[in-house]
Amino acid sequence: MRQKLLFQLPKIDQSYFEENLYKEGIASIAGVDEVGRGCLAGPVVAASVILRRECKIEGINDSKKLSPKKRDELYDVILKQSVACGIGLVDSVEIDRINILQAAIKAMEMAVESLSVKPQYLLIDGNQRIELNIPQKIIIKGDMRSISVGAASIVAKVARDRMMAELEKKYPEFKFSVHKGYGTKQHLEELLKFGPTEIHRKTFAPICKRSACFLSLLI
Numbered sequence: 676m677r678q679k680l681l682f683q684l685p686k687i688d689q690s691y692f693e694e695n696l697y698k699e700g701i702a703s704i705a706g707v708d709e710v711g712r713g714c715l716a717g718p719v720v721a722a723s724v725i726l727r728r729e730c731k732i733e734g735i736n737d738s739k740k741l742s743p744k745k746r747d748e749l750y751d752v753i754l755k756q757s758v759a760c761g762i763g764l765v766d767s768v769e770i771d772r773i774n775i776l777q778a779a780i781k782a783m784e785m786a787v788e789s790l791s792v793k794p795q796y797l798l799i800d801g802n803q804r805i806e807l808n809i810p811q812k813i814i815i816k817g818d819m820r821s822i823s824v825g826a827a828s829i830v831a832k833v834a835r836d837r838m839m840a841e842l843e844k845k846y847p848e849f850k851f852s853v854h855k856g857y858g859t860k861q862h863l864e865e866l867l868k869f870g871p872t873e874i875h876r877k878t879f880a881p882i883c884k885r886s887a888c889f890l891s892l893l894i
Contacts, residue, residue: 689735689820689821689822689825690821690822691820691821692798692812692814692820692821692823693726693728693798693821693822693823696796697728701795701796702728702795703725703758703792703793703794703795703796704725704726704794704795704796704797704798704823705723705724705725705759705787705790705794705796705797705798705823705827706723706724706725706726706797706798706799706800706817706821706822706823706824706825706826706827707721707722707723707783707786707787707797707798707799707800707805707824707827708721708722708783708799708800708801708817708818708824708827708828708831709721709722709763709779709782709783709786709800709831710738710828710831710832710835711835711855711856712775712779713857713858714855714856714857714858714876715856715857715858715862715866715875715876715879715881715882716767716849716851716856716862716871716872716874716875716876717767717835717838717839717842717851717855717856717874718764718765718766718767718770718782718835718838719764719765719770719775719778719779719782720762720763720764720782720831720834720835720838721762721763721764721779721782721783721785721786721827721831722760722761722762722763722786722827722828722830722831722834723760723761723763723783723786723787723789723790723794723797723827724753724757724759724760724761724823724826724827724830725757725758725759725760725790725792725794725823726753726756726757726758726822726823726826727756727757727758730756730757732749732752732753732756732822732826734749735749735753735822735825735826735829736818736819736825738818738825738828738829738831738832738833739832740819741829743836746829746832746833746836747833749826749829750829750830750833753826753829753830754830757826758792759790759791759792760790760830761785761786761787761788761789761790761791762785762786762789762830762831762834763781763782763783763784763785763786763787763788763789764782764785764838765778765779765781765782765785766874767873767874767875767876767877769781770876770878771876771877771878774878775876776803779803780803780805780806783799783805784805784806784807786827786831787805787807787809788807793809794809795809795810796809796810796811796812797809797810797811797812798811798812798814798817798821798823798824799811799812799813799814799817799824800813800814800816800817800818800821800824800827800828801813801814801815801817802815835855836855839851839852839855839856840852842874846872846874848865848868848869849862849865849869849872850862850865856874858881863881866881866882
C-alpha cells in the first residue's frame with residue numbers, strides 16, 4: 676500500500692494569487708507555463724496569458740487533466756477573455772544545443788516578451804525563475820492553483836498539440852497527432868522502424884542510442 680504524502684499543498688481559490696496582487700495595485704498579471712519538456716520530438720512550447728480581472732472561466736486546471744475536447748473549448752474562451760496572450764517556442768535543434776531545462780526557460784521568456792501588453796508581475800508554474808526584469812513568483816503546481824497559470828498551461832498545450840498534428844503531414848510515418856512526440860510504445864516502435872527525423876531530440880537517450888536501445892525499451 677502506498678504511504679500517504681506527509682506534505683500536501685494547501686487548497687486555495689484559483690484566483691488567490693491574482694487577487695492579492697490586485698490588492699497591491701498590480702493590474703497586469705501574466706501566468707506562464709510550458710509543455711513538451713519530456714517529449715522525444717518536436718519543440719518545447721510556452722504560453723503567457725494576461726486575463727481580464729473580471730473574467731470567470733469555469734474548468735481551468737492543469738491541461739494534462741483535461742480532455743482534448745475540453746482543452747480546445749477552454750482555449751477559445753481564454754483567448755477571448757485575455758488582455759494578451761504570447762507563445763514561445765524552442766525547437767529540437769536548440770534543445771539539443773542548450774539542454775531541455777534552459778530551452779524551457781527560454782521558451783517561457785519568449786512567451787512573456789511576445790505579449791502585446793507588458794505585464795507588471797509574473798506567476799510561473801514550477802520551480803524555475805526566468806531571466807526577465809519583471810517581478811515574479813514561482814508556484815509549485817501553479818497550473819492547478821492559479822487561474823492565470825492554468826490558462827497558460829491550456830494555451831501552451833493546445834498550441835503544441837496542433838503544431839505536432841501539422842508535423843505529422845511532413846512526417847507521415849510518425850503519428851505525432853496521437854502521441855505528440857512523447858516516448859510512448861507506439862512512438863518507440865516508429866523510431867525502430869523508420870529512425871529519427873530532423874525534429875527528434877538527438878541528445879535524448881532513446882534517440883542518441885542505437886536501435887538495440889529502442890528494442891530493449893519495448894521488451
